[in-house]
Amino acid sequence: MSSVLARSLRLTQQQQQQVTQGYRALHASSVSLAGRNKKKVNFKAHAIKNRKEHAEIYDEQDRAYDMEHMEDWEYDDHHTYGHLFLESIRDVRKYVRMMKFEHPTLAQHAKAFKPPQADTHFLKFESSVTMGDKVLAQDRKVVLRLQVAKLGLKGAELHKFLLLVGVRYNPQTDELKMSENREATSLLNKKKLADTLVELIAEAKKKDDMFADVPLDFAYHGYKHKMPFPTEWLSKAKASTE
Template sequence: MSSVIARCLRPRLALQNLQTTRSLHASSFQLVGRSQRKVNFKAHAAKNRKEHAEIYDEQDRAYDMEQMGDWEYDDHHTFGHLLLENIRDVRKYVRMMKFEHPTLGQHAKPFRPPPSTHILRFESTVTVGDKVQAQDRKVVLRVKVSQLGLKGPELHKFLLLVGVRYNPETDELKMSESREATSLLNKKRLADTLGGLITEAKKKDDMFTDVPLDFSYHKYKYKMPFPTEWLPKSSN
């Protein structure tokens, strides 16, 4: 009996499988656009994106209204917050002037000029309020060459080594450094460089006495003397 039923159902199952295969085949043709009815994926995706964006925006607005409640418009805008930040900075420095500056007199020391043995002069820049400035790292070294204790061939060799950094009009050597991360390291690098130049100038292996000095790079500027007759005469 079961074999008879199976024989009867077999054609029907085959027909159903054939119809399913044809429908899948037809849908595949529609998907790839081979039939007359084509599917526009770009328009479909744009429509879905627009619908989803509207749904998400509505959900976000509802969540914001739920979280903010009654204080939605009580907060300041960006410029208001910046103004408050500036006011806090001013108040901080006012408190320092009132409570900390009067105590600084206890640590005050009288000014003493540097001794004559301190011939190196370092110049640096400090930007108040911002610690990430490139010019704050730069250090300039100035020194009178006549105070270095070099004479004769040593001085000649030293001037050849420093080149255009020497000003023959003022007898001043000027060097700058900004390759290190901090001004203190650049200051140390300048001091080490100057020491290396002096050591090299004192070596007796080759003094380069046959190489003449050339100061053509320096442009001399004539300074007009101030006329003394223009000075006000004393009543005495």
């Protein structure tokens, strides 16, 4: 292309060579700009180096600022333990104010403690709390204990209720024990147990099917009926020894 352009301009041979070399140099520079002969650059190392330089600049600026304003704040503040001590004083003052101004007003609403009656308050909920730690899995578990005789179920209703609770019933102590730990908190597990007990009682009172033909089996508890010792054997044993 360069030779054709030179001929069209009717240049001499020396001038044609100069034009050709110029176009070749321009073509080489355009190729390098297009990325054909690009150099590999380690951007990660470049970023680390650049970041390090910026950090040094910022640190130098911070040190200069501290040296410039050191006299303004060097002796006007407490150390860490001093702040902790002041915070403890504030806590004591807060509770002293509560004792002086709030407790006298709360005394007007005080009521005498009355222990719960055993006939109406027979549900026993048991839970554990681990002090000093976060809420653990075992702290969510709640156990419900009650005497089945206090539920007021009789005959076929009691039979059906014992079939529903299954192995959770202890025939020796007449105690029902249920536990729950699937909810997020112990309070929700407690409510879940109370709702489950209400549903079991409601199901036991339904008259559609009382399961009278299904017998109760307490073999799972290892319960064995104790036979009374025959008194007539005592006289025979005494006679044999004489």
